[in-house]
Amino acid sequence: MPKIYVDRVVDDLYILRIDDDEVRYFEALWSIPEGVTYNSYVLLTNEGAVVFDSWKHVYADLFVDTLKNIVDLRDIKYIVVHHMEPDHSGAIPRLLQEAGKEPVVLGHPIAKNLFISFYGFEPKFRVVKDLEELVVGGKKLRFIYIPWLHWPDTIATYLEDLGVVLTCDAFGGYGTPKSLYDDSDSVVEEFLPLARKYLANIVGHYREHIVKNIEKLLGLGIEIKIVAPAHGLVWIRNPRTIIDYYYKLGKAEPENRKILVIYGSMYGFLEKAVNIAVEELVNKGFKVKIYRFTDREQPHISDILGDAIDSNAIVLGISTYDGDIFPVIRYVVQLLIDKINADKPILIINNYGWGKLQEDKLNNLFKTSKFKIVDVVYVNGLPQENDVEKIKQNIEKLVNTIPKHD
Ligand code: FEO
Secondary structure, eight states: OOEEEEEEEETTEEEEEEEEOSOSEETTTEEOTTOEEEEEEEEEEBTEEEEEOOOOGGGHHHHHHHHHTTSOGGGEEEEEESOOSHHHHTTHHHHHHHSSSOOEEEEOHHHHHHHHHHHSSOOSEEEOOTTOEEEETTEEEEEEEOTTSSSTTOEEEEETTTTEEEEETTTOOSSOOSSSBOOSHHHHHHHHHHHHHHIIIIIGGGHHHHHHHHHHHHHTTOOOOEEEESSSOBBOSOHHHHHHHHHHHHTTOOOTTEEEEEEEOSSSHHHHHHHHHHHHHHHTTOEEEEEEESSSOOOOHHHHHHHHTTOSEEEEEEEEETTEEOHHHHHHHHHIIIIIOOSOEEEEEEEESSOOOOHHHHHTTTTTSSOEEEEEEEEESSOOHHHHHHHHHHHHHHHHHSOOOO
16 A cells, blocks of 8 residues: 655645655556655635645555545645646546545646546647646636756746745656654755656756746746646755756756766676776776676666766676677666666776677667767687786776866
8 A cells, every 4th residue: 555645835735745666667667666755736715725746546546535634625726737747636636536626737838748648538628828827716827838857848937925846857856765854964865866767757858948937937036935846756955965966967968977887798798897997986986886687687778878977987787698688788778768868977897708799780879969989999708918908098088088077
């Protein structure tokens, strides 16, 4: 049974959070043993209640039952759909069924079309414009388009009287934190890597929109006291922590001296070659994060992407398989390009027995991206003395290519 939280965030704004510890593959794609939360919010006013987003469809009954503890469903005046992905909109059809007097659904024009196509009926839908204001029971709501965080339909709502910005996917993260709020350093420290992983997996493809939308939000000159996303922590103690972290990751800015190493080694020959590179990096004072695909372990690609976005450089170990690139590494390369696509240097180490890979093929692997291949090192079987030297020289070349950041 998933854990459910209901709490008053501030004044008449409530959070309804469910911890989804049953989901294993978010979007049927990303491994998340850490789970995820769905956060909905309700604002009570003397003119009726406003519900912001809901939970995933499998929790629709639980959502409606939980909401009944806060508000008489007949008193719901508006339901704001910040984004139509069903992890947030999934319980809204059930809510509309139960609500009696039909509330008005508010959202982006694209959300209206998506609602009809997803759920097969048209609710009382009112499209809102970018920066449009709505006063409900004396409380001012301002809708702000934040497209591509994570779909083109995404909007945020600013509750002016409370200084709260409700941001849906933006500023969210995986995990089921033990607190609702950023109320301790330990909760924040545990959550930030899960926010990074989530950002890389889900909105990484739209990285430049993270930067643009944050600049738009901050440029409005509004006072943001609380950031309330639809996944993970609500930021009350220091909302700038998550805003600034998202901004930095949106630019794919690296952590100090962090290098990512990814390889797939069937029988350990490539592993030996990669270990030479790792030892050299450690000797040079770099912090190395290693993901290895072997006959003993298979890391989650969702985690690899999370660690790629703030790395300075990448060492990619590729075994030859069927005369071609080791299949899982080919998939990792595709996702690095799709989701991270940043100006980061890459050193490739190809280990082969009978099938040395063509240099052109490897050099062209990242051709369509911003990643830059520094060089390709070939190692035939067990690394020999001259391979050790080659690898060390190329590590030197790699670290000298790392772009300078302020
Ligand atoms: Fe959490 Fe894009 O939905």
